Amino acid sequence: MTTAAFAEETEARLAHARQVADAVLFEGYVLYPYRASAAKNRLRWQFGVLVPPAWAARGDEYEFQHTECLMEPRPGARLAVQLRFLRARRRTVQRAAGGGRYETVPELALPDRVLTTWDEGVEERVDVTVPVGELTGGGVEVPVARPAEEETETVRAEDGTEAGRLLRRREAVSARLRLTAEELPGPYRVLRLTALVENTSGWSPHSAEARDAALPHSLIAAHLLLHLDRGAFLSMTDPPRWAGAAVAACRNLHTWPVLAGEPGRADLVLSSPIILDDHPAIAPESPGALYDATEIDEILALRTAALTDQEKREARGTDARAAAVIDLADSLPPEVLDRLHGAVRTLGPAPGAPQAAEDPFAPPGTARPDTPWWDPASDAGVDPATDEVLVGDRPVRAGDRVVLRPGRRRTDAQDLFVHGRTALVEAVVHDVDGGVHLAVTVDGDPGADIRREQGRYLYFQPDEVAHPAQEDA
Template structure:
């Protein structure tokens, strides 16, 4: 199959979910400090990777993902699906020699950037349009292929002379999207939609090539997710279904992905099935200044830290990837009024009869309306490095149920409904190890934890990618 052609009709159908889908596609693509040499960027592509069959299931990664959700289609309803993923494009750096030839080098220094080898992500889409009737009559199968490719980009200096080139290689990719629908018994006419995405590549390494993740990635589908659209009718929420549908929802099997209602709240014709667990109708915060690719960080702190990188660090980041260069430029050019908006946003207001308590998650105005007094400010502003004096995440403690908890302590997770997302709720009852006790700029305490039994815990520690809970969301294991 040749390069994909994206139809305007499909874009219109899925436009309401496009921004969130793009965030899923590029989540973790390049992490702060946005340099290829950073430890966080050495293990790439952590979400929704479908590997070729030769890699095997004992590696902890998978060759397929399965989505099952419920829908109430009207008669003769049209159905559309859009599979989206990234394809790893391996880039090597070469330096120009005096005789007109090129040699491969680990880096190429230019005045504004340092070019280094890197895997770039190229967006791919596979579209399917059919009817619900066709899905029930044997299903709809959409095989797809992407051929290998090579392209070369010359690199010039400030005077226009060729000083090197970038050589990009892509490997062949094969896969299939299978769609089917079946009737579900119940008080109302409901159908179960099954969508399976599979990597069907027959690639095997040549003699002398080590079969490892580095070799497998160019033959993998990365950040795989699905957009599903029902022409007439409605999808049911998988996280908050009506009472009569809860049994049918529980019988659905979602493997390596999770479907949520997408698009404008109140509309139920769109579903986003993502390897990242989301809530129904996810949306990008209007205060977000642009793509930062690192949702484990707070935009405000991330923008400040990025702007504070040294000139040499920014040169390497700009040479790592065009998206990393865009983040550097965004942080350097962000006006103060935009940065100020990132410090917090009021999503809803409630009656306030006094100062907010320490556990309140509601955003509050700076002036309490009943007393007419201004909220107290800390002696040092939150952005002053001196504010960190006296805090040490590795040794700080917090008292829970009369007992100290610190780095190394074991805790039982018990997230409540007040501020938990779907991912937190899945961890209810699991034991975890505290990695650090953290204090935010507003005085709240957070516990950074890793889940006991998680095979990726060592990688999370190395990269600093923890889960975060507040003290009232954990307990001592032996007290439950």
């Protein structure tokens, strides 16, 4: 295979892993409510930050990532490595003061956005291709150097006059990527690949400087993508039995390698500062990048759409990616929101069941069952709309009112806020363990209609409520 053909194949294979790799690169990049002024957006860059050695000497963070994994290369195999990270680009806002003069200000308000001081993340890539045979012995060392840069962007008002400008500066970043391989004894030809990424910046902090001063000299969200054109990598979480001891002997510091790309292939590895399973994938229902760590897409999209116009102006001025999230949340059609409302992937049709139609929103080859995995209508013995349950000595069904008296089990802090409130019973629900629950909406809750429309109720057991007549007595 020619060098050009190998590069084309590598790019095609890395594309299979890049969606997940992008999620790693931008995990927690800007958090809801997507404004620079939000407290949780003032302490950023939590994953894969490789700081300058002088800052690492303080003991809080590290200047390196060390990856070890096993591979079975065939003769003539080549290894492609892509180091990816973000550089912090510090943005300063200045207002035009006339006569070609500018003054630095905390923010600059425009009709469609509010511009503020902010650290933008600029993606950097380092690509290396090397024959596997050259990795044994001394291996390969690749220096990484990015010079300091400054940019200026003019900001104009609605009438076209100059309102101010944005100054953007990136500090110099230097690093080193080392690749070595060692053949291991055993029944099969296996090499242990070592990839070391180090920040080699000579920057030193002053005694009073905080972490923000080190970030422009750091590699942020650093991770590796590895592609082997001939042969395969071994899973580090589920290796073959014969390779278990060799996998256990591998050292992975501040990162973890997993098989990437589609299941069934083992030519790609993602070494990530966030622990993942083999063959990680973005949920097909996800409408786009939301950047907010650990949040659920549906909740986050609804919260974002509910921001005030002023809050959206601030978010749009914070960062181009934050602006894209606002625009995405404002434009989501109802059918996309419906797709976000839960998904079952682990339960398939019963043996011998008829073949179901393809779901256009599911991964390729996944069939949509004709009925949900659990459908109340399939059991004629239950009906949430008409079933009754005794509360004290009185039957209660959908449409009745009860007084909430939770707290017996003390499992939810929300109990404090609804104790003593009256609520409308929307349904009497039986769970798969034989328990009975009352699905209710609280009287006076301004969101009751939305809860009812979406089927999102509060649930209480019969001994956590009282009948109003019993309360009066």
